[in-house]
Amino acid sequence: MTSACPNCDTAEQRPDYARYQAGCVGCAVRELANGPLFYRGGLDGGDAKPYRVALAGLFGDGWRDGHKLVLAQADRIRESRAIL
Numbered sequence: 001m002t003s004a005c006p007n008c009d010t011a012e013q014r015p016d017y018a019r020y021q022a023g024c025v026g027c028a029v030r031e032l033a034n035g036p037l038f039y040r041g042g043l044d045g046g047d048a049k050p051y052r053v054a055l056a057g058l059f060g061d062g063w064r065d066g067h068k069l070v071l072a073q074a075d076r077i078r079e080s081r082a083i084l
């Protein structure tokens with residue numbers, strides 16, 4: 001993904017960098033990947049609906065593609081924490 005803001009540039013090097021810029025889709029994706037809605041939605045029996053609503057708000061009908069972006073960021077974040 002091409003980065004759109006300084007925070008996303010930093011996150012390229014530091015996947016769990018937790019600063020976000022309003023209006024930046026890349027930041028919104030990272031915030032979701034780092035956030036409780038995504039985490040809860042992934043648990044067995046967790047309520048995925050708030051996460052879906054957040055995705056739809058960002059990506060509209062393209063929410064499935066947005067979900068793939070969030071998954072990719074979540075993987076990067078998890079891997080970076082495993083190394084540390």
Ligand SMILES: [Zn+2]
Nearest residue numbers: 005008024027
């Ligand atoms: Zn950004």
